[in-house]
Amino acid sequence: KIAVIPQGFRFEDYAHLWDEQPRGDIPRFAYAGLIIPGRRDPSKLLQYLHEVDTPFEFHVFTKTGDIIRPFSKKDSRIILHDFMPRDALLRELAGMDFLVNIENAGTKQTPSKLIDYWLCDRPVLNIRSFEFDTRIVDQFLAGDYRSALVINEPDQYRIENVAEKFLSLVNSGNEK
Numbered sequence: 656k657i658a659v660i661p662q663g664f665r666f667e668d669y670a671h672l673w674d675e676q677p678r679g680d681i682p683r684f685a686y687a688g689l690i691i692p693g694r695r696d697p698s699k700l701l702q703y704l705h706e707v708d709t710p711f712e713f714h715v716f717t718k719t720g721d722i723i724r725p726f727s728k729k730d731s732r733i734i735l736h737d738f739m740p741r742d743a744l745l746r747e748l749a750g751m752d753f754l755v756n757i758e759n760a761g762t763k764q765t766p767s768k769l770i771d772y773w774l775c776d777r778p779v780l781n782i783r784s785f786e787f788d789t790r791i792v793d794q795f796l797a798g799d800y801r802s803a804l805v806i807n808e809p810d811q812y813r814i815e816n817v818a819e820k821f822l823s824l825v826n827s828g829n830e831k
Contacts, residue, residue, distance in 0.1 A: 662770065666813055669774040672749040682796050684780070685714040685748055686755040688768050690722050695757045699787040701726040704733060709796050714751070716744055741771075749775040753795055756781045756804060769804075770812050778803035 677683060690697060697715075704713055705726055715723045716736045727735040739747070748754055754772045756779050772779050778800035780791065791802045810816055 662812065662817070666774070669745070672745055672775050676750070677752040678750055679712075681710040681712060682752050682798070683712045683714070683750075684753045684755055684795070685716065685751045686757065687716040687744055687748060687771075688757075690715075690717050690719045690757075691759075692722060694784070695759050696722065696784040697755075697757050697782065698722055699784070700755070700757075700782050700792065701733065703787070703789055703792060705730045707793075707796070711796060713755075714747070716747070745771060745775055748772065748777065751775075751777055752798070753778040753780055753800060753803070755779070758783050769806055770809075773806040773809050773812075779806075780804070 686697065689695065692698075701723065704711070711732050712734060713732060714734045714736060715727075716739060717723065718738045720727075720735045723733065723735045727733045748771070754775065754777045756769060756772065758781060769779070778795070780795045780802075781804040782792075794800070794802055
């Protein structure tokens with residue numbers, strides 16, 4: 656049996672993020688991470704956002720902005736940012752109304768980005784690249800987060816618990 660031990664975090668190091676509050680009177684939301692055409696692809700979301708009349712700011716933090724750039728050039732509500740250090744990024748994300756996760760096609764593992772999102776204490780809008788549901792986007796734009804993605808068992812990412820799993824794995828190997 657293969658043991659999968661997740662990345663660990665000292666939650667106390669991120670407590671300052673929980674004090675951040677959304678800024679402004681329009682919905683501000685963000686995505687942070689790589690864009691992978693055909694796999695983690697926000698094209699349908701971008702097209703939909705470009706067509707809605709609702710005021711908002713969608714901030715995209717990525718090194719791979721080729722899909723985003725044409726939308727950000729024609730729609731000032733879609734704002735493309737360059738890569739930034741993780742600590743600065745987390746402060747930016749913690750000040751948003753909600754965060755966007757674009758599901759990886761075919762993966763079962765929780766991406767570390769979702770743990771970062773959880774540490775920012777913001778609701779998460781989960782988007783499937785090719786099964787796009789505009790109703791959920793509309794809910795989030797209206798401040799209704801009842802469909803927010805739930806991060807299951809966040810304590811499994813607490814560094815104390817991760818270290819305990821490693822020690823347990825080492826000890827079980829010594830018993831053989």
